[in-house]
Amino acid sequence: MSKTDLPKIANIPTFTNTPPCGHQEQAWIDPLGGRIVIPHLEPANDGGFVPALPSVATRKIALRSKASKRGALVTYFGERRAVVFESHLELMTALMLIRIPGVVDLIDQPPAVLYVDHDGVVHRHTFDYLVAFADGRRWAVAVKPYERAVKKNLVSTLGLIAAQNPAFADQFHLVTEKNFSRTQVSNALLMHHISYEVDQQVDAIVGRLVASMSGTCTIADLVTAAGAGSRAYRSIVRFLARGTLSLKSGGHIRYSSIVGKAA
Structure with missing residues (x-):
């Protein structure tokens, strides 16, 4: 299969419960008619609008920001539910995650986990997404721009979190803008918009x-x-x-x- 067929999140540092070695609303132009579509305002089958269930995020986000795009994307895992995002990168990541085969739920801002850093200081960390699969696996996903992830040494932090919270998820992933192309995201958005018609x-x-x-x-x-x-x-x-x-x-x-x- 080609990358455009199956939008995988590739080249993500993955920690399977062990540290690593060595230490606004998103609008879209419909190519069929040129009209602007807001992905999370979709009609019910009877033609009337039915609001989606609210987000289950444990950390409330401010929906207004001058620095980043914020809003909500509706997912369809048995029921229509809003998934909030705090940046365009988080929105793109959500669109890619829901297209992975076997995914049955996408939890935004799941409960925070505690971890102890190298200096013995206790910290709290809230992942951006917790991905649930049909076979019971779970992925904890942190989304961060590449340069900020490097500056904060987030790879090392995720290694500590994975080692100290083995029950939270089976795999711990870091996603940056380098993990997928705009074309892959555009295709994922198109499929998300149309697939539930x-x-x-x-x-x-x-x-x-x-x-x-x-x-x-x-x-x-x-x-x-x-x-x-x-x-x-x-x-x-x-x-x-x-x-x-x-x-x-x-x-x-x-x-x-x-x-x-x-x-």
Whole structure:
């Protein structure tokens, strides 16, 4: 699979309960119609707006800031719930995390953990996200700009936290802007926006086409075969989001993108 097919968080220092060795609202331009979409203001299936459940964050954040983007993203893990973010990087990270196969929940600002530093001083640390998987695994995720992470020696701090809090998570991750591209985030946002729409008629048509596929084709080819215009395009994006289809070409998800059955 290509990186654009499965938006993985790569090259993250990972600590499996052991220290490391050696010590605003986000708007999006819909490519189909040019309209501005606010991802967390999505209509209910009956056409009426149903507010999402509130965030479960244990640390309240100020939603107004002149220095960073702040707001909430709605996730759909059995129920619509708001996940707050304090920066554009946190929003991008959340979009990438919810696209990882097997993720069943994303907890924002989970309960703080205590740890003792090298000088014997006790500190509290609140992770930005706690990721829950269907098989019971949990990831604790800290999000920080790369230069700040280096300046604060956050890798070492996470190693201490992991060693002293083995029950909190199975893995401890540091995410910076170097862990993914803007293209990967753009594709993840597109899939997040479209994947929860309901269009059973067109999904059934596209599903039959996908089932009969051998080899690869462009998204435009599938749209033409489905005979449903932009509705087919959106359906194909949903199949990409579910992992039934995979991108075989790089770049943004476009009509010219090459797709095939997922391995």
